Structures are given as C-alpha cells and as structure tokens.
Amino acid sequence: MHATMNIESTGLFSAVEPYPRLNESTPEPPRGHPGARRVLHRGQHLFRSGDQVTHVYRVSSGVLKSYLIHQDGDEQIIGFHLLGDLIGCDALAGGSSAFSVVALDTASVTPVTIDTPGFHSPFNSELDHQIHSYMRTEIFRLARLLHLERSGPDARLARFLLDYAAAQSCRGYNRSEFHLPMGRKDLACYIGLAPETVSRIFSRLRDRGILSVENNHIRILDHAALRDVM
Amino acid sequence: MHATMNIESTGLFSAVEPYPRLNESTPEPPRGHPGARRVLHRGQHLFRSGDQVTHVYRVSSGVLKSYLIHQDGDEQIIGFHLLGDLIGCDALAGGSSAFSVVALDTASVTPVTIDTPGFHSPFNSELDHQIHSYMRTEIFRLARLLHLERSGPDARLARFLLDYAAAQSCRGYNRSEFHLPMGRKDLACYIGLAPETVSRIFSRLRDRGILSVENNHIRILDHAALRDVM
DNA sequence: CGTTCATTTGACTTTGTTCAACCCACGTGG
DNA sequence: CCACGTGGGTTGAACAAAGTCAAATGAACG
Secondary structure, eight states: OOOOOOGGGSOSSOOSSOSOOOOBOOSSOGGGOSOSSEEEOTTOEEEOTTOBOOOEEEEEESOEEEEEEOTTSOEEEEEEEOTTOEEOHHHHHHSBOSSEEEESSSEEEEEEOOOOSOSOSTTSOHHHHHHHHHHHHHHHHHHHHHHHTTSOHHHHHHHHHHHHHHHHHHTTSOSSEEEOOSOHHHHHHHHTOOHHHHHHHHHHHHHTTSEEEETTEEEESOHHHHHHHO | OOOOOOGGGSOSSOOSSOSOOOOBOOSSOGGGOSOSSEEEOTTOEEEOTTOBOOOEEEEEESOEEEEEEOTTSOEEEEEEEOTTOEEOHHHHHHSBOSSEEEESSSEEEEEEOOOOSOSSSTTSOHHHHHHHHHHHHHHHHHHHHHHHTTSOHHHHHHHHHHHHHHHHHHTTSOSSEEEOOSOHHHHHHHHTOOHHHHHHHHHHHHHTTSEEEETTEEEESOHHHHHHHO
C-alpha cells in the first residue's frame, strides 16, 4: 500500500505565497538597472521567445501570460502568471527563454536579484533550491493541464474556475467573485477548447444557477455544484 | 523581428546524449548500497508516488515509464525513459517524487551520486545547473505533449513515431525499424487517444504503405509521408 | 490444445468543432 | 448627439470525427 500522493494539491495556478521568497530588490536597483520595478501595458512583452533573459521576475501587479508560437503558426498558452509568481526561471539554465511573456493588462514586475545568501545549504545555494522547487511546481502544473485535456469540456472550465478562485483566495481576494483577466479566446485556448464551446458552457452553468457571468466578471454561486461538474 | 525559437528541437523523447553527464557511480557503490546497478523486471517499480527518493538514476538499459494515478482513478502517463535518461530529478527539490516509475520490460538503472565537484561555478554547483537543464527539458517536453493534444489523432501518432525514431537514431539504432517497448494501451494513453483509435491509425498508415506493423515491431517505410501526416 | 489477454475491426453514438448570423459595447467621426 | 464600424462574445444548426460498445481475431503460455 502506498501513499499515492497526487498532484491535485497544485492547481492550474500557483497556490498561496506561490514560491519561496527570494531577495526582492525593492530599495536598491538590481545590478545597475534604472528602475527596479518594470511596468508593462496591455499587449507589451516582458520578453519574447529567444530573447536573452537576464533576470528572474516576480509579478507585483496585474496578470501576464506566457505562450509560444509553433511552427505551424498556432499559439500555445503555457500559463498565466498572477501576483507573486516567478517568471523566467526556465531561461536560467539556457540563457534565453523559449516562451514569450506578455501583459494581459497593465502589470508590473520586479526583478529578483540573483545573489546567493547561504552557500553551503544541503542543496548548494538556497536560490538553486528555490528554482528547483519552482520548476518542479511548473512540471506538475503542466502535468495537470495535460490531465485536464482528457476530461470533458465542462470539467475543464469548472476546474479552471475553481483553481482560479483558489488562487484568488490565496491572495486574499474573494474566492466567489472575481474578474477574469483574459479574454474568451485565451481562456479557451488554455484549456484546449473552441471559444464557442467555452461560451456555451458558461451559459449552461449560468442557466443552472451555478455561476453568474457578465462579461469577465464571474460569481460562483454554488461551489459544490461546480465541483460536481468535474 | 524576433528569433521565435520554438521547442520543436526537443521531441517527445530525449535527444542525443540526453542530459549532461553526472558522476556515474560505476566502480564504488553509492552511499553504502549493495550494488550500484539496479535491475528491474517488467512491472517492477523503481519507486512509487510519495516514496522518498534518495538518488537520481540514469537508465542503463531497457525502458521505464513514469506515471501518476489521479484521484478519479485514471492513470496519466508522464513520459517514457530511454537509455541514458535521468530519473528522479523532480524529487530532489521535494524529497519525495510525485510520480511512479515502473519498468516496461527488464531494465536497469545506475544511481548517480550527488556530490558537487565545482562549488563556485557561475551557477553554483555544476550539478544544480545540470538538473536545471534537465527540468527545463522536461518542461518543454510537456509543453510539446500539450501541443500534440491539439492536433488530429493521425498527427499525434505520426509525431510519436518520428520522435521515437529520432530518439533511437540518437542512440545509434536504426531510425526506420524498431521495437515499441510499450503496449497499445500505454501508447494511446500517452498521446491521449483511445487504444482502438491508435489501432485504426496504425492500420490506415500500413494500408497507405507508410508503415509496416507487426505487433510492436515497426518499420517506417516512408519518412516523408509520415511527416506529411502531421 | 485450450485459456487468457491484447489487439484489431465494425457499427453506432456522442460530442465538440465549424460556419454563420446576431448581439452588444465601445470608439470614431460626422 | 447620433450614425457607423469594429471586435469580442453569444447562439443556432449541421457536420465530422473520435469514443464507446461489442464481437472477432490473434498471440502467448501453460
């Protein structure tokens, strides 16, 4: 008999205080850069696939998405980055990122300085250990996303919403009423459905009294029922 | 204009000399373990989800698969591990693995000792950097697998076969004729189809003269045509 | 030689996409 | 202030395609 630990604890979005804190460079600008905090407006890129990435960033406000364009031309959304999330870890091992990161709305990020505080911790520097754990989480998230792909469309949207609600809750916001930062197309693309299908499911859930939907403002009226959809 | 680097270079299986070599513990047994090399027979587990994982292993023969069982009971295949692949890196950051790893057939692995040679390399120890790059590769593989999920069933199988062929080729084997180590069910599960569908596609490709299929012995008769299927 | 399990094949059903029209909010310019 | 155009979102109907169920075939092994 084994403890069959499942990854269900890790959602489609990062959980509470998502990743261990690194050294935020709040007062002093990092390594001679002009401003510590970088503000991005809707549609602006933090970096693009192939760019050199010199810092790891933490989201300090707003939401970003990372994606990539396949050679067949279609876009694949890798994930959304909420408040507190770390961005750019993947690039560390390779120098350049394989993903592009863009702001969904006005967002800001703060570079995280890469200096190693404790050099002799069991797993080399504390930083490396943290990056490990970040990438680990990322792998689980993708595995979960992959699993989502094998369930029905209603289940996908339900999971998306519940996970998003949980992420909101972790950040101190209302878990039953929130604003979705991404458009239907992005949402649909992320969970692997056609936008029309997503729209239909929203309507269906609204009609069943489980949700209230007006544009991107969502209210979950019945968490239990939503969970049952999955 | 950006260099839109895509991850297509990384396949569904690890490429040549998949991951940077660590210190193999060939002569001396690692940390007082009986034999360095561990042999597993078909169906035997290297470890299970939740187990403490003390070593990183490298596949020295055979093929293994890593998977996990979701709470709804269905199995999700995370990946197959071929000769030279590293197993267990994910566990390093967390102590225990979230995945189970089982041998598809008789297989052997050699533990990789975790001692840090150069402590002051730009990115802390060499080891950490290597593990980074391993996990990075893993993230890309999952992203690619996710992308696969959005294409038609024929394309999925075609990609699977071509990638497997490439992996074989990298290891010095024939890229046009090989033996698939996993059953249809596992194959289907991995690429997200029903076993019957996989069977049908095999037949279709056979009838079109692109493949020769007898049980798990595959011969690719027309690489170009197979590529066109995608 | 017979049992068992995996794979294949066929017929049918379900379901999500596609295509198209429509609605609505918003911004522009007359 | 209102007409207009645009883009995102919703809805409807028809189609295509993969899954499911069930049966047949084939391979492996005692």
